Amino acid sequence: MDMEVDDDFNGSPSHSLIYKKPKQDKNNSSISGSNNSADRNDSTSDLSYQEDANNDEVDANDDGDATFDDDDFGNDDEIVSDYDDDNDYIDDDDDDDEYLKLQAQFDNVDLPPGVEATVSWLQDPSPSEEKPSTAVPSPPHQVDKSSGASSSKASSSLKIIKEETMDDVLRKLMYFKQFDTVTDCSDHHYIDVKSSGWEPPKSWAKKIQDEWKILEQNLPETIFVRVYESRMDLLRAVIIGPAGTPYHDGLFVFDVVFSPWYPSEPPMVHYHSSGFRLNPNLYECGKVCLSLLNTWQGGKDEMWLPDKSTMLQVLVSIQALILNAEPFFNEPGYEKSFRGEAGKKKSREYSEDIFIKSLKKMMYTIRNPPQHFEDLVAGHFRVRAVDIMTACQAYAAGAEVGCDVKKWLEDGDNSPKLGSNNFRAEVSKMMKPLLKYFISNGSKDCEKFQS
Numbered sequence: 336m337d338m339e340v341d342d343d344f345n346g347s348p349s350h351s352l353i354y355k356k357p358k359q360d361k362n363n364s365s366i367s368g369s370n371n372s373a374d375r376n377d378s379t380s381d382l383s384y385q386e387d388a389n390n391d392e393v394d395a396n397d398d399g400d401a402t403f404d405d406d407d408f409g410n411d412d413e414i415v416s417d418y419d420d421d422n423d424y425i426d427d428d429d430d431d432d433e434y435l436k437l438q439a440q441f442d443n444v445d446l447p448p449g450v451e452a453t454v455s456w457l458q459d460p461s462p463s464e465e466k467p468s469t470a471v472p473s474p475p476h477q478v479d480k481s482s483g484a485s486s487s488k489a490s491s492s493l494k495i496i497k498e499e500t501m502d503d504v505l506r507k508l509m510y511f512k513q514f515d516t517v518t519d520c521s522d523h524h525y526i527d528v529k530s531s532g533w534e535p536p537k538s539w540a541k542k543i544q545d546e547w548k549i550l551e552q553n554l555p556e557t558i559f560v561r562v563y564e565s566r567m568d569l570l571r572a573v574i575i576g577p578a579g580t581p582y583h584d585g586l587f588v589f590d591v592v593f594s595p596w597y598p599s600e601p602p603m604v605h606y607h608s609s610g611f612r613l614n615p616n617l618y619e620c621g622k623v624c625l626s627l628l629n630t631w632q633g634g635k636d637e638m639w640l641p642d643k644s645t646m647l648q649v650l651v652s653i654q655a656l657i658l659n660a661e662p663f664f665n666e667p668g669y670e671k672s673f674r675g676e677a678g679k680k681k682s683r684e685y686s687e688d689i690f691i692k693s694l695k696k697m698m699y700t701i702r703n704p705p706q707h708f709e710d711l712v713a714g715h716f717r718v719r720a721v722d723i724m725t726a727c728q729a730y731a732a733g734a735e736v737g738c739d740v741k742k743w744l745e746d747g748d749n750s751p752k753l754g755s756n757n758f759r760a761e762v763s764k765m766m767k768p769l770l771k772y773f774i775s776n777g778s779k780d781c782e783k784f785q786s
Contacts, residue, residue: 379474502777511711568597575715577654582613584656584715589653592615660737684735694769727765727769733754766784
């Protein structure tokens with residue numbers, strides 16, 4: 336979307352805006368993972384799977400999300416597996432070096448908008464270090480204390496934990512609302528995209544309020560939303576990566592702005608990448624390619640329909656259509672170009688690469704939680720740490736990314752070992768730094784993975 340400040344504009348109030356409608360080339364109005372695409376966020380396109388030297392560059396119009404070159408985490412070609420021929424894990428001190436490299440990388444980045452809140456006690460994670468105590472907020476709703484369930488549905492895993500046994504982190508997670516109104520929007524990606532001397536019509540405000548109501552009443556339990564009292568045009572969402580995909584257990588942050596022409600045109604959505612390209616439809620610069628946003632071609636019923644489409648549909652579509660089990664085939668033409676076993680192999684390799692990046696993004700998110708979602712981040716990774724580490728253990732032993740890990744482990748020697756050797760080595764390398772972050776976040780059950 337083309338956006339610029341025009342302080343000298345002397346037109347009518349309805350046009351004296353920072354918002355300006357996007358200029359679209361009808362011959363190139365769709366956006367995908369390919370290079371032949373337009374960009375609503377004014378960024379350059381690139382192929383996520385076929386990387387080149389330019390893939391590590393962030394567009395000049397990016398919001399400043401920190402970028403991490405894969406070389407900063409080690410050269411894939413020089414990886415030596417931490418498993419011997421019998422798949423027995425070999426404890427390697429190099430993993431400590433990997434942790435220190437990640438730590439230094441996170442310390443030295445310019446934190447992007449949306450992830451500026453720091454976690455000071457993570458600067459030198461130690462299992463024995465005491466974390467600062469915080470007051471427990473009053474519960475927003477009546478809670479069934481016997482099950483640990485709340486109306487916010489913050490984490491189904493908490494339903495089996497009695498509230499009296501919870502610490503502050505888990506209690507805050509249990510009461511974390513899926514939808515809430517907050518005040519401070521200073522770190523929002525679209526903070527500067529605002530009206531200048533323009534008051535939205537009542538119909539616009541009513542439509543936004545209708546969107547809020549739909550979200551509050553219908554959000555699935557793996558999507559969380561915050562809206563802003565002073566800026567009805569802004570919204571922030573965090574989506575939990577779906578099970579059975581290379582995104583499982585990850586947290587993905589999106590900033591949204593509704594233009595003055597909403598709902599005649601779709602909202603603009605920015606993805607906080609933290610510098611990691613995790614999907615053909617999610618760019619490092621924040622671009623989101625989705626037909627419902629009119630940033631990618633689709634059938635008539637797949638595009639934005641002003642009278643029918645909603646923000647809830649956008650969020651659910653991102654989770655279901657973008658964060659899916661085989662993101663490799665999100666790349667235009669790949670479903671036809673890569674068929675049969677060759678296509679499956681390419682898809683597995685891509686998902687393996689995505690999962691490694693997702694692990695790095697998990698550590699970055701623990702270190703730099705998005706504003707207003709600090710309690711969700713701390714609690715989510717506290718609860719999910721053991722399952723994430725168990726999955727890593729299975730992947731390092733040959734399990735396929737996104738498989739039913741519990742069943743794979745139960746099958747033992749009969750389990751198919753589809754994971755590539757390079758992936759198994761990469762997962763092994765990532766486990767120790769990841770474990771340190773989880774333990775520092777308070778996941779005591781994870782200590783069993785130290786042996």
